[in-house]
Amino acid sequence: MxxxxxxxxxxxxxxxxxxxxxxxxxxxxxxxxxxxxxxxxxxxxxxxxxxxxxxxxxxxxxxxxxxxxxxxxxxxxxxxxxxxxxxxxxAGAEEPQEGTWGVFAAEGPGTKLEAKRTANGSYVLNGSKPWCSLAAQLDGAVITAHTEDNTRAAFAVDLKHQGVTAETPAWTSRGLQEIPSGTVHFDQVEARPVNHGNWYFQRPGFAWGGMGVAACWLGGAVAVARDYTDALTKAAANGREPDQIALASLGEIDRILATTTSHLAQTAERIDAGDLEGSDPDGPSPWPEALRIRGTVATAVERVQTLVTQNLGPGPLAFDEAYGKRMADLSLYIRQHHALRDDAQLGALALKGDRSW
CATH class of the missing domain: 1.10.10 (Arc Repressor Mutant, subunit A)
Structure with missing residues (x-):
């Protein structure tokens, strides 16, 4: 591996x-x-x-x-x-011609980022934003901030502005060690509105972006599954054929990944066909499908990880750097899924009739 x-x-x-x-x-x-x-x-x-x-x-x-x-x-x-x-x-906004960007939309206790309109009609940001990955190394970001009309809106921000200070977090996790996520402080930082009001959260692209994260999770699960098949193939070449348990686990992994991939393919087709463009929170919306996709992929990732670690044991976790890194990185990344809380949200939507069964 x-x-x-x-x-x-x-x-x-x-x-x-x-x-x-x-x-x-x-x-x-x-x-x-x-x-x-x-x-x-x-x-x-x-x-x-x-x-x-x-x-x-x-x-x-x-x-x-x-x-x-x-x-x-x-x-x-x-x-x-x-x-x-x-x-x-x-948003119909100008895209950057150079540099790398992030998206910082998380909230956290004890921190608040506020956007205020100045006398000339522009906006400035003041306050703090948690969970800003690689902020010190990025050129810009789309950032959500609390506005004076008690909504949260999105703003485009130059992270090289002198009023931006990125903390260096005490990142103790073994996962995603090269991508620590810390708090960033803003002091009179100029910001450009990205559309207006709470457009950021209401647009269909909010759900589409959440599904894009799930596609990343799927890629991690596929890599872990490939690690497993490579290990079985190598063992067989050395005279140790896989037993029924190893084969049954591989069969379950294949079934999980095939079904999950098919779900993503069908959903991508629906997005491109215009079937998942609703933005009305009380009407048709792509968000239930995003919750389904994210929950399905997250469950698939955790099951694949469990099956592979049960079969391969502690050896590769202890001695295979690439495998151990992948497992640690993926375990942390998948925690962006809100698990039962997302299922509760999906259940509430299903109870209101937003279901296909």
Whole structure:
């Protein structure tokens, strides 16, 4: 098990189409652990990457899944940059011609970021924002802030502004060590509104972006499954054929990944067909499908991880650097899913009639 493979993850494309990803994945493989190099790659990829809802959503998700399958942290670098570009495009705002961007929308106890309109009609940000990954190394970000009319709105911000101070967090996790997420402080930082009001949360792209994160999770699960098949193949070559338990586990993994991938492919097709564009929180909306996708993929990831670790035991966790890193990175990344709280939200929607069964 290593970073030697740079095999794309297929969602719906033909194998010949996926070959176009291989040069990019080779560059990702060479940049593992080198955040500046990964940021440069993200900037390059962003110039030509598809955007969700524009006809190639499945290809976007294949890109995200494939990069994450090479290295989970690399996917964690790429996804927010592409999401930021998509948000600006959806808002009809000018997209950055250079630099790498993030999306900072988390809230946390004891922190609050406020946006106030100045006398000349522009906005400035004051306060603090938690969970800002790589803020000190990014050029800009789409950031949500509390406005004077008691809503949260999105703003485009230059992170190199002199009023921006990024804390260095005490990151004790073994997962995503190269991508710590700390608190960023803003002091009279100029900000450009991204559309207006709570558009950021109401737009269909909010749900589409959440599904893009799930595509990254899927890529991590596929990589873990490939680690497992590689281990079984290597053992068989050394005279140790897989037993029934090992084969049953591989069969379950195959079933899980095939079903999950199919769900993503069908949803991407629906997005591009215009079936998931509603923005009315009380009417048709893509958000229930986002909750289904994220929950399904998160469950798949955790089950694949469990099956693989049960079968391979402690050896690769203790001695295989790439496998151990992938497991630790993916375990932390998947915690962006809100588990039972998201299921409760989905259940409330189903109870109101937003279901297909």
């Amino acid at each position: 290593s970073y030697s493979e740079a095999q794309p993850v297929r969602i719906s494309s033909e194998p010949a189409q996926l070959q176009a990803l291989e040069p990019v994945l080779q560059k990702v493989r060479a940049a593992v652990g080198d955040v500046p190099a990964l940021l440069t790659l993200a900037e390059d990829i962003g110039r030509t990457a598809p955007k969700p809802g524009e006809g190639n959503t499945a290809k976007l998700w294949e890109l995200l899944a494939s990069v994450t399958a090479v290295d989970v942290a690399a996917g964690r670098v790429l996804e927010p940059h592409l999401d930021a570009l998509a948000i600006l495009s959806q």
